Amino acid sequence: MFPEKIALSDDDFTRVSRTVYDHCGINLKADKRELVQSRLAKLIRGSTFKCYSDYLDHVLSDSAQPDFVHFIDNLSTNLTSFFRESKHFDYLQQVLIPSLVSNAPSPERLRLRCWSAGCSSGEEPYSLAVTLAESIPSACRANVKILASDISSRMVRAAKEGCYPEKRLEGVASAIRTKYFESKAGTGERNFLARSELRKMLVFRQINLMQEWPVSSGIDFIFCRNVMIYFDKPTQERLVNRYYDVLSPGGMLFIGHSESLSGTKHRFNYIEPTIYQKK
Ligand SMILES: C[S@@+](CC[C@H](N)C(=O)[O-])C[C@H]1O[C@@H](n2cnc3c(N)ncnc32)[C@H](O)[C@@H]1O
Incomplete structure (x- = not known):
């Protein structure tokens, strides 16, 4: 078995951090070295490679191969939770959704893209x-769509499946859980599956934010939270300006609570911490 304690050389760490930066904008600084080492050790343990260098020679030789995808998947951080940073969902419910609904030609002709x-x-x-389901009657939701994307195909698959162990739904009020998730019997922990009422609104795609997007305009709001924290300022700046271009006038950008656009050249109006609006 490949021991986790074998140290990653400076050269190998540099190869990893350069590749990850070039491919997905994630800036793995020196303080992430141990994390990188332990994640690589886990990857190598399941393979025939005997050292980091051989593994990296193989994996970095072709970014189209499944092993490269697996490598990137394992070096990004996927921590998340339901209604994380709940202030944003309150803002949606109290301010943004009512305003988008009232701007529609009629409730039935509401078109909303997030x-x-x-x-x-x-x-x-x-x-x-x-x-959205709590704020908009189902008869008016036919043209309400949420694009859910991630660079990690593994994460996109999990998101599409929409099946969560009970523990992950702990922060969700039980009335909401029952209304929008069905309990799935199985062995071990109880799982909850998102109901079709939610699924109808969702479109899942694997998208690398550093590359081309299948989206060109007309977005009402974007949640890009706890993603840019891993990017350096020039990468954040490019991304935020691309978000500006795909939003509709008045469209909004929500970023994570530990993120900020200060020091970034952008065209957004500041609304409140972590919430920005296109002019
Ligand atoms: C910490 S999670 C945040 C999840 C969620 N937005 C939240 O706030 O709970 C960061 C996600 O960003 C994704 N990510 C990192 N770099 C990316 C890129 N270049 N393109 C698309 N997604 C990326 C990671 O795969 C990961 O799933």
Whole structure:
């Protein structure tokens, strides 16, 4: 078995951090070295490679191969939860959704597009779907769509599956859990599966935010939370300006509570911490 304690050389750490930065914008600084080492050790343990260098020679030789995808998947952080940073969902319910609904030509002709960019295993887009379902009657939701995307195909698969162990839904009020998730009997812990009422609104895609997007305009709001924290300022700046371009006038960008656009050149109006609006 490959021992986790074998040290990753400076050269190998540099190869990893350069590749991850070039491919997905994630800036793995020196303080992430131990984390990188332990994640690589786990990957190598399941393979025939005897050292980091051989593994990296193989994996970095072709970014189209499944092992490269697996490597990137394992080096990104997927931590998430339902209704994480709940202030944003309150803002949606109290301010943004009522305003979007009142701007529609009629409630039945409501068209709404939102994007959970860096959705991880789906807790964020399902929380958005619940918030929209609680605010908009089902008869007016036919043209309400949430794009849920992540660079990790493994995360996108999990999000699409929409099945969560009871523990992950602990922060969700039980009335909401029953209304929007069905209990799935099985062995071990009880699981909850998102109901079709939520699924109808969701479109899942594997998207690398550093590359081309299948989205060009007309987005009403974007949640890109706890994603840019891993990017350096120039990468954040490029991304935020691309978000500006795909939002509709008045569209909003929500970022994570430990993130900020200060020091970034952008065109957004500041609304309140972590909430920005296109002019
Ligand atoms: C910490 S999670 C945040 C999940 C969710 N937005 C939240 O706030 O709970 C960060 C996610 O960003 C994704 N990510 C990192 N770099 C990305 C990139 N270049 N393109 C798309 N997604 C990326 C990761 O795969 C991960 O699932």
